[in-house]
Amino acid sequence: MRERLLSLGSALLGLTAVVLVILLMGASGSTRGAGAAADAMVPVAARPSGAPAGMTGVAPPSRPGGTPVRTTPPVRTGSPPQSRGPKPFVQGFATGTRKPRAPVASPTAKLTLPVGQDGCDHNYAGPNACVPLTFPRGVRDTCAWLREHGYPPLKVVGRDTHRLDRDADGLAC
C-alpha cells in the first residue's frame, strides 16, 4: 500500500512538473512571438557578419537577431564535389589589445656581450673546467668547494678574481 501511495505521489509530482514546464514553455513562446512559426516559408536574407565578439578567440557564440525560418532546400552550386582538403582551421586566439613593443632600428654597431656568457670565470683554466662566475650562496671556502666538486688543478690565466691563488704561484688553491 505504502509503495502504491509513493508511486501515485511520484506520478502526480511528475504530472505537475510536466504541466508547469508546458505552461512555462507556452509563456516563453508567447514572449518570442507566435508569428515566428517554423513553417512560415519566408526566405532568409544573408546577414552581415557581426563583430569578432570581443575577440575572445574561443569562436565566440554569436546570437544575431533576425528571423530564422524554414525554407526550401538550399540551392546547390551544381559543381562536382570539391576534391581539395579543408583549409587550415585557425582559431582567433590571443588577439587582445596589448601593445607590441616598439620596433628596433637596424643596428649600426655590433651587440657586445660580456665574455662570461657560459657562466664560467675564464680567468681560470683547467681541462675543460668551469669555475663559476659566482659561487653558490653560503660557500665560504671556495677551494674546498672546488675540491668537493672534483675540479682539476687550475691555472690563473687572467685576474685572480676569486682570490684562489693565495701564494701567487699562478695556480689556484
Added chain:
Amino acid sequence: MTSGPTRRWERATRRILVLTLLITAAMPSSAAFADANLLVNGDLEVVDDGFPVCWEKSGWGTNDVTWALTTNAHSGGNAMSITVANRVDGDRKAMMLESPSCAPNVTPGHQYDLSVWYQTTTPDTVMTMFRHDVANGWQYWTDLASLEVAGSYTKKTVRTPPVPPGTDQITWGVTIYGAGTLLTDDYAMVDATQPTPGTQCSAGDACTKGVWQVMPFDAPARAMHAVVLHNGNVLLIAGSGNDTDLFAAGTFKTALYQPYSGTFVEVPTPADLFCAGHVQLSDGKVLVMGGNKDYPSVDGTVGYKGLRDSYVYDPATNSYTRVNDMNAGHWYPSATILGNGDVLSLGGLGEDSSGTVATEYYKASENRWLALWEANQTWRFWGLYPSMILMQDGRLFYSGSHVFGNGLPGTGASIYDYATGSVTDVPGLQSKDERDQSASLLLPPAQDQRVMTLGGGNIETNPDANRYTDIIDLKQVDPTYVAGPLLPQGTMTGGVPQTGAQGKMYVSAVILPDGKVFETGGGLHNRADPVYEASMFDPATNTFTPGMATDPMPRTYHSSAFLLPDGRVMAFGDNPGNGTFATHVSIYSPPYLFQGGRPQIRTLSSASWAYGSTQTITVSAPVTRAMLIRPAAVTHSSDPNQRSIELPMSVSGSTVGLNVTSNPNLAPPGWYMLFVLGANGVPSVAKWVNLS
C-alpha cells in the same frame, strides 16, 4: 496555410515532446541505456520561434551567413542549413544551447560518440566542442574532425577524448568556415566509455614509479644533442663536446645510436656542431645550424664564437650535406619548424662573439637560408637558445625559457609574429631572470595551446635553482602566465633532502603517450649539485605526482631526456663544472609499461597523411585515445618543437578512423610517432607516419 487551432495543437505537441526529451535527458545515467542519445532535440524536429529548440546560432567574423531550416532532411521534416558567402574571416555554426536543460550532461573521464548526418558543398568544416567547467564556466574544448564534401546525407561519428576533470556539460556542433552550404540533421551523442580492466601489475614499485636502467655501455661521444629519427635510431651530436683539446685537434663527433641493437655507428662530422641548433624537416632530414667557431680565448678576453655553417643530415645516407651559410654566426640558436615546413632560427652568439640579431629563415622548398634582406628582420636579440614555440595561428611564443643568465628585458616572455615583426610581451612569468635553463613545453594535447615552464636558475648570480612552474593558456584573449604547482623536491648527493625553496635547473620535461609529462633530471646550481627527483605531471589536473623513480645518474648541464618510439624515455649527458662528461645512457620505463598487455596498431591504411583527413588503422585491443608525437630534437634539456597532437577517433570495433587536424600550425609537417592508448592505460609501440 494551416488553421489556428491546428497550429496551436502542433505547438502544444512539440512542447510535450521537448519536455519528454528534457526529462529523459535529466534521468540518472543508471536508468539510461548505454546507447541512449543524450541530446535534446538532436533530430531538430522541435522548433520554436523558427529555430530548433535547444539550439542557437553561433560564430563570428566578416562573412555573410544565411541560416535556414530545410525540409531536405535526413529523417523527419527538418534539417539545419547554414550558407556562408563572402567570407573574409571567422566561422558559423549551430550549437547546442549552453543551458542546464539543453546541453548534455557528461561525466569526467567518460568518452562519448558524437554523430551527425550532413551534406556540405565545402570541405571547410569541422566538428567543434565546448565544455562547461564547474569552476570557470563555458569554454572552448577542442575541434574534432573535418567533414568531407558530400552531396547526399553522410554520417560522421567521432569519439571525444576523455572528458576533462571539472566538466559537467558539453555542447558541440559543426563549424563552417568556407564559402558553401552545410546541412546537418539527426545529431546524436552516446556514452562510449570503455570499461577499465583491473590492474594486473606485479612489478612492485615499478607499478607506480616506473624503473630506470643504466645501459651497460657508454655513448662514444660527449653528445649534448639528440634527434630521434623516423627509422627509430637516435642521432647524438657532440661536435667537440665542450672539450678544447678535441676542438684543437679538429675532432668532431656524431654517433648514431640504434636502440634495438644497442649499437653505435660513427657519423663523419664536418664542423664543430657543439651547441648548434637543429630541427627535423618535413622529409625527416635534420637541419643543423650554427655551432662552435671557437672557444673563449686563453686570456679570457673573448668569449665563444658562433658558426654560420648549416648542414642537413640525411638518415637514409647517414651523412651530412652542407647547405648555404646563414647570414650570421649562431652559437646557441633556436630552431622552430613552421606550419609550412620552413624553419625560423633566432639568437645566439655571432662569429665575433657579439649577440646575433639576424632573423634566419630556412626556405625548405629551396633548401636554403634566405638572404638577410629576404627575411623579415626585427633586429632584436633573443638571447641564447630562446624557447620559441609555434602557436596555432603561426606566431611564435617565446616562453622565457633560455640558456645563460637573465631573461630578456620586459616581462621575459612574448608573442612574436614573424609576418609583421611585432613582439608583444605577456605577463606573469615568475622570477624571469632565474629561468635560465628551465624547461618549456607545449602541454599535451597541442590543441589545448597551453605552455608550461618549469624551474630554472641563473648561471651568473648562481642562486639555488627554483621550484616555480608557470602555465599560460594561449587560447585566452590576452594570455597571461599563471603560477602552477611547485616542482616536487628530491635529494642531493649523499641522499640529503632538498629543503625550502630549492628546485632545479636543467630540467627535462617529456611528453608521454598517455597524455602526461614526465619531469626528470636537473641540478641545484650552475653545473653542480645534481638533484635526484622525478615526477609525473598531469595536464588535465595541473598536478604533479611526485616520487617517480629517479635516474641513478646525475643529469645536469648538457643533459636531456626524450621519448623513444617504444614508449620509454632516454636520458643522456652530464657536464659538471669540473670538465668531465658523463656518457652513460639511462632508459626509463614508465609505470604504464607494467600495467598489462600493450595494444598493437595492426594495420595502417597509409603512412602518408594529409591534413584534415581521416586515416584508418586496425588495433588489437580497445583503445581510448590516439595521438601523434613529434620525435625529439633536443639539446640543453629543451625541445621547443616537442608536441603531441590528439587524433579524435571514429571507432568501429577494431577499426579506428583517426581524424587529423586541418591546421599545420598545430602539427607542422614531418614524421610523427603514432601511438594509441589502450583501455588499460598502456600505450602501443609507435608506428611512423608522415604528415604533409
